[in-house]
Amino acid sequence: TIFDLGANFHDVGQQVGELAAKVLNGTDPASVPVTNLVPERLALNKLAFAGLRDPWKIPQQIQDHAHTIIDEKGQRELTSKPAAAAPVTGRTFKLGIVYFAPEEGADLVMKGLLEGFAEQGIQEGKNLEVKRAHAQGEIANIPALLQNYDNQGLDLIVTLTTPCLTAACSIVRNTPVLFTYVYDPIAAGAGSSRSSHLAHVTGVGS
Numbered sequence: 001t002i003f004d005l006g007a008n009f010h011d012v013g014q015q016v017g018e019l020a021a022k023v024l025n026g027t028d029p030a031s032v033p034v035t036n037l038v039p040e041r042l043a044l045n046k047l048a049f050a051g052l053r054d055p056w057k058i059p060q061q062i063q064d065h066a067h068t069i070i071d072e073k074g075q076r077e078l079t080s081k082p083a084a085a086a087p088v089t090g091r092t093f094k095l096g097i098v099y100f101a102p103e104e105g106a107d108l109v110m111k112g113l114l115e116g117f118a119e120q121g122i123q124e125g126k127n128l129e130v131k132r133a134h135a136q137g138e139i140a141n142i143p144a145l146l147q148n149y150d151n152q153g154l155d156l157i158v159t160l161t162t163p164c165l166t167a168a169c170s171i172v173r174n175t176p177v178l179f180t181y182v183y184d185p186i187a188a189g190a191g192s193s194r195s196s197h198l199a200h201v202t203g204v205g206s
Contacts, residue, residue: 002048002056007206008041008067009181013109016158016180016204017116023202024093024122024155029176030199034185038206043068085121093122094129096149098168099160099181101137106160109181113158135164142167150174159203162188169198179203 015037023029044066049056063069069076097113099106110132114124122128131149135141142164149157150172157172159165160181168177169189177200179185185205191197 002045003058004043004045006041008039009105009108009206010112010115011039011041012037012180012204012206013112013114014116014119015112016109016178017113017118018120019116019202019204020095020113020156020158020178021117021120021122023176023178025088025120028199029178029202030197032202034190034194034197034202035204036194036206037204041068042066043070045070047071085119087123087126088121089127092127092129093156094131094152094154096131096133096152096154096157096175097160098142098145098149098157098164099132099134100142100163101134106181109160113180139163139167143171146171165190165203169201172200175200177201177203179205181206 019032042065044058044063046058047070097110117123117128124130131154133145133149135145146157146168151174154175157168157175157177159168159177159179162182165179165182165185165188168179179190179201180203182188182203182205185203186193190201
């Protein structure tokens with residue numbers, strides 16, 4: 001294709017990571033309104049022009065907006081990786097991530113999530129222990145995953161996808177929950193509005 005435009009789930013995950021770090025550092029989830037966030041990601045493919053009959057050009061303004069450009073030299077990522085802050089000392093945080101199944105969008109969210117943590121000085125392998133579990137694409141597997149994490153004394157559970165959030169709202173009682181990679185978190189059970197939600201649950205919908 002000449003171009004692709006969609007949601008930038010890496011950036012969604014990154015912002016959730018920043019929010020999660022604040023919750024780990026004492027911010028009450030009940031005080032954090034649910035956010036609706038759909039940042040754009042634009043990819044351009046100049047190689048696609050080679051087979052076209054007429055000459056095509058991409059305006060410089062659009063090229064400047066792109067996150068990825070594919071040209072005769074191959075793919076070139078234009079987004080820079082955020083710098084990690086100095087690790088928070090004196091404590092190791094424990095995080096559980098529950099998602100529906102492995103797939104590219106979820107992988108991008110989790111990558112951004114950990115970069116968002118790092119920007120706040122919380123880094124996996126230094127002061128952050130991360131447990132990951134997916135339901136193998138079966139909704140029936142989700143409750144047991146959440147119950148297991150809720151009973152492990154974790155500092156935070158992050159859920160990806162609507163089925164995982166819906167289950168967490170009815171099952172998790174002992175651990176704060178942050179959600180992401182969800183289209184409509186209110187319909188999924190997070191609360192009655194973005195400002196009126198379950199006291200231990202908040203996050204980002206897209």
